[in-house]
Amino acid sequence: MKYRLAYIDEQETSLSNFYSHFNSEYELIMIKVDKDSTIDSILEECFENEVDAIVTDYKLEEEGDVNFNGDKLFNTIKSKHPHFPVIMLTSWEPDAIDHMENVHLIYNKDILDGKNSDEFTIFKSKINSTIRNYYKKIEDTNNRIGELVDKRNSSSLEIPEEEELTKLYILNDELHPDGKEIPANLIQKESITQLNDFVSEAKEILEELKKINKK
Template sequence: MKYKVAYIDEDKGWINTFYQTFKNDFDILRIEVNPQSSVEEILKLLLSSDLNAIVTDYLLEENAEVPFNGNKIVEEIKRLKPHFPLVMLTSYPTQAIGQTDDVHIIYNKNILSVENDREREELEVFRTKIHSNISNYYKKIEDTNSKIEHLIEKRNNNGLEIQEEEELTKLYILFDELNPDGKDLPANLIHRDSITKLSEFVSETKEILEELKKLNQK
């Protein structure tokens, strides 16, 4: 099964170029923005489309009076899903770098214009990076779930050292940030707002373990 990737741009030509370049690699959701588009509208579409990655043009206002640029979409997705695979393509990398916190997601749009072997190799590296970013994201989710289950089982049987309690706390926070497909751990099992000691972080370990197993079965 192909990964599903959204591509956002205001230019139909670039949308078609991206689609033709990667249609054999990914299931591509093409999103054309216009002056009537809003960040809220785009976010709603992205979050309801069961995506594995998002690629957006930076300068969305270049050929249309779009009231926002791609960095705003990136900011909102990172706020909701900090680890989700994101890429920003742009013909203006210097400008995009100045407007984006994570400079590592920025790539020159010319990478889609292949005219020689060197550029073909660069495109292949880019394609591989998208695949790797997605697979690494889901590997992180799996690893986080497994580590939480292991520590909860150990806590039930033998108790945890203080370092392990601290690790469990960090894993819960990471679990919440990853939040794949809305499958978040019920808040009543975490009691994060009422934590005063690490030992109070979880009071119902068996219930948490059961909840995690249910999530992994979905």
């Protein structure tokens, strides 16, 4: 099965170049940024098409006639889907580095110029690895929540296990902000309600602790 990538750019030539390099190995959703584009509309198109990863250009406002660049798009995705695979591919690498917190997710478009096949192969390998790790995190989180809930239902959990389950509930909420993909043994109305309440309460506690620590 091919992974599905969204590629976001404001230049037709860059979109065509990306397509020519990746269409044989991936299903591609090509998104051209123009004056009608918004961050919300771009993300809606990506997630409605159930992409496995997003690759975006940095200098979107160069010709796209919009008021945002790839860093703002990147940060919005990470605020809503903190673990989702997002990669930046740009000709403006120094500028992108100045505006990005995680510089390891920035790559230069020179890898598509055909001069270094090894570097291009490594880049594709990194995309695949990032996607696999994302889905592995989801699988491991679901499985471990299921194990701990089964144990709690049949006997009881030790304090470290209760703490682990708390963190896993919060992680599960981050991995699935839409509330889907809850482990099978939690898919009852009462369990989902309890889980949502628990996550909300845990987040409130964490926010209060952050405020205390800032004082």
